[in-house]
Amino acid sequence: xxxxxxxxxxxxxxxxxxxxxxxxxxxxxxxxxxxxxxxxxxxxxxxxxxxxxxxxxxxxxxxxxxxxxxxxxxxxxxxxxxxxxxxxxxxxxxxxxxxxxxxxxxxxxxxxxxxxxxxxxxxxxxxxxxxxxxxxxxxxxxxxxxxxxxxxxxxxxxxxxxxxxxxxxxxxxxxxxxxxxxxxxxxxxxxxxxxxxxxxxxxxxxxxxxxxxxxxxxxxxxxxxxxxxxxxxxxxxxxxxxxxxxxxxxxxxxxxxxxxxxx
Amino acid sequence: xxxxxxxxxxxxxxxxxxxxxxxxxxxxxxxxxxxxxxxxxxxxxxxxxxxxxxxxxxxxxxxxxxxxxxxxxxxxxxxxxxxxxxxxxxxxxxxxxxxxxxxxxxxxxxxxxxxxxxxxxxxxxxxxxxxxxxxxxxxxxxxxxxxxxxxxxxxxxxxxxxxxxxxxxxxxxxxxxxxxxxxxxxxxxxxxxxxxxxxxxxxxxxxxxxxxxxxxxxxxxxxxxxxxxxxxxxxxxxxxxxxxxxxxxxxxxxxxxxxxxxxxxxxxxxxxxxxxxxxxxxxxxxxxxxxxxxxxxxxxxxxxxxxxxxxxx
Numbered sequence: 001x002x003x004x005x006x007x008x009x010x011x012x013x014x015x016x017x018x019x020x021x022x023x024x025x026x027x028x029x030x031x032x033x034x035x036x037x038x039x040x041x042x043x044x045x046x047x048x049x050x051x052x053x054x055x056x057x058x059x060x061x062x063x064x065x066x067x068x069x070x071x072x073x074x075x076x077x078x079x080x081x082x083x084x085x086x087x088x089x090x091x092x093x094x095x096x097x098x099x100x101x102x103x104x105x106x107x108x109x110x111x112x113x114x115x116x117x118x119x120x121x122x123x124x125x126x127x128x129x130x131x132x133x134x135x136x137x138x139x140x141x142x143x144x145x146x147x148x149x150x151x152x153x154x155x156x157x158x159x160x161x162x163x164x165x166x167x168x169x170x171x172x173x174x175x176x177x178x179x180x181x182x183x184x185x186x187x188x189x190x191x192x193x194x195x196x197x198x199x200x201x202x203x204x205x206x207x208x209x210x211x212x213x214x215x216x217x218x219x220x221x222x223x224x225x226x227x228x229x230x231x232x233x234x235x236x237x238x239x240x241x242x243x244x245x246x247x248x249x250x251x252x253x254x255x256x257x258x259x260x261x262x263x
Numbered sequence: 264x265x266x267x268x269x270x271x272x273x274x275x276x277x278x279x280x281x282x283x284x285x286x287x288x289x290x291x292x293x294x295x296x297x298x299x300x301x302x303x304x305x306x307x308x309x310x311x312x313x314x315x316x317x318x319x320x321x322x323x324x325x326x327x328x329x330x331x332x333x334x335x336x337x338x339x340x341x342x343x344x345x346x347x348x349x350x351x352x353x354x355x356x357x358x359x360x361x362x363x364x365x366x367x368x369x370x371x372x373x374x375x376x377x378x379x380x381x382x383x384x385x386x387x388x389x390x391x392x393x394x395x396x397x398x399x400x401x402x403x404x405x406x407x408x409x410x411x412x413x414x415x416x417x418x419x420x421x422x423x424x425x426x427x428x429x430x431x432x433x434x435x436x437x438x439x440x441x442x443x444x445x446x447x448x449x450x451x452x453x454x455x456x457x458x459x460x461x462x463x464x465x466x467x468x469x470x471x472x473x474x475x476x477x478x479x480x481x482x483x484x485x486x487x488x489x490x491x492x493x494x495x496x497x498x499x500x501x502x503x504x505x506x507x508x509x510x511x512x513x514x515x516x517x518x519x520x521x522x523x524x525x526x527x528x529x530x531x532x533x534x535x536x537x538x539x540x541x542x543x544x545x546x547x548x549x550x551x552x553x554x555x556x557x558x559x560x561x562x563x564x565x566x567x568x569x570x571x572x573x574x575x576x
Binding site for chain 1: 284285286287288289290291292293389390396398399400401406446447448449494495496497498499500501502519520521526529530531532554557558561562565
């Protein structure tokens with residue numbers, strides 16, 4: 001944050017030189033390899049009660065890994081006064097109690113925490129298979145996407161179901177996971193006008209992303225099929241998918257869909 | 264068991280408390296009362312904790328029969344309430360006798376009126392909150408706005424009841440704002456100086472299609488420098504995002520948790536409750552303030568809200 005020079009530490013500037021050897025020693029004891037591969041964090045106030053942390057300037061695997069590490073770090077060892085966390089592709093929005101912190105206070109606490117980012121060992125990703133029926137009834141945009149991309153509907157299904165996707169984050173509505181990246185041949189813009197209601201379980205694509213609608217909500221993604229799985233269980237407030245999971249779509253028939261829906 | 268029978272639900276009536284915070288990682292919006300200051304005051308008038316669940320009515324209130332009676336207070340905007348055809352005032356404790364009917368009509372002031380009941384509205388909690396999130400159909404009464412014939416259950420009374428009223432100086436706290444104080448949004452640099460000036464100096468009107476997800480504004484189009492899509496990121500309550508057509512949308516209590524439009528500004532925390540009282544076609548303006556001013560205004564508001572003499576009785 002640009003306001004960093006307004007922190008009280010500014011008065012101690014002259015002492016920085018005295019501490020230089022200690023700083024050097026700390027660097028030596030650091031795990032240099034992982035420290036050097038980290039993208040620098042950039043802080044940006046979003047409102048008087050929220051602060052954004054960006055890693056780099058673009059969507060990348062490295063940036064997303066750092067978002068997940070920081071999320072895990074703040075979930076495992078919460079900072080009192082932080083009330084909510086919103087992870088995304090290369091950023092984490094932190095909502096805080098504005099009577100407890102100014103942005104600069106929170107930034108210095110987080111900068112301390114960030115030093116331990118390399119120590120976080122994220123658990124191996126869960127592998128989750130989602131059965132999808134790609135029948136026209138469930139995937140009203142399948143044929144149109146195929147025509148737009150000069151592919152057959154079968155090729156679209158093959159491309160969509162042959163890749164393993166990463167859960168970048170959950171947003172929009174409870175349990176809606178943003179999955180990527182689609183095969184380049186499938187990258188298609190959103191519908192020009194969103195549908196008033198998309199059926200629960202619908203599997204859609206938008207840009208280079210794919211995802212499953214957990215509820216019947218308005219939506220602008222192009223629909224290729226539908227899963228009989230419950231993406232969000234209201235009774236237990238649990239989401240089938242979590243940030244960092246790996247997801248594969250498995251084509252199923254109409255009959256299998258009906259069986260699974262009953263189960 | 265004390266019940267409330269919904270004879271007419273009004274335009275859009277939901278169960279709300281102070282919302283569920285902390286579930287951003289699974290995409291769950293906080294929800295909660297659109298005007299939490301009014302909810303807190305209403306609850307204090309009936310001797311409830313600030314965050315007890317109440318009915319939030321929008322623009323047009325409902326009709327409610329109380330077969331066993333109840334202690335209630337109405338807070339927020341004046342919906343012209345009557346009890347068995349006698350007018351009753353907002354912002355004071357009212358005792359409803361068994362079999363009496365409470366009728367609310369169209370608003371005479373702002374968008375929302377809260378019906379708070381001694382004991383609170385009892386519903387099954389979702390992630391620790393009674394608030395309704397209509398978009399996903401979660402929380403509140405069956406995840407939806409009330410309908411005719413619904414029967415609500417009132418929770419156990421927290422303590423003996425005594426009549427209370429709101430001090431006259433509380434009007435400062437509840438006054439409807441027309442100018443909303445803002446701080447810079449995270450993408451303010453994406454807007455040229457003339458675009459920002461146009462935003463700060465224009466009057467906007469609240470569009471009809473505004474709801475608890477977002478308040479849409481009509482007025483001059485505000486254009487960002489680049490129409491290139493930005494990378495989706497977490498969005499804060501009160502963020503003012505600008506659509507590719509140049510329309511501002513203020514993200515509100517049922518907001519989606521992430522978004523991909525640039526945010527030019529953010530309404531300060533102290534002014535968020537007043538957003539909940541804006542009606543379609545209301546005219547609003549924006550006034551930039553610095554971070555310290557935003558903080559001081561919030562401290563002052565909390566001081567007023569927590570002052571010992573706010574509630575009389």
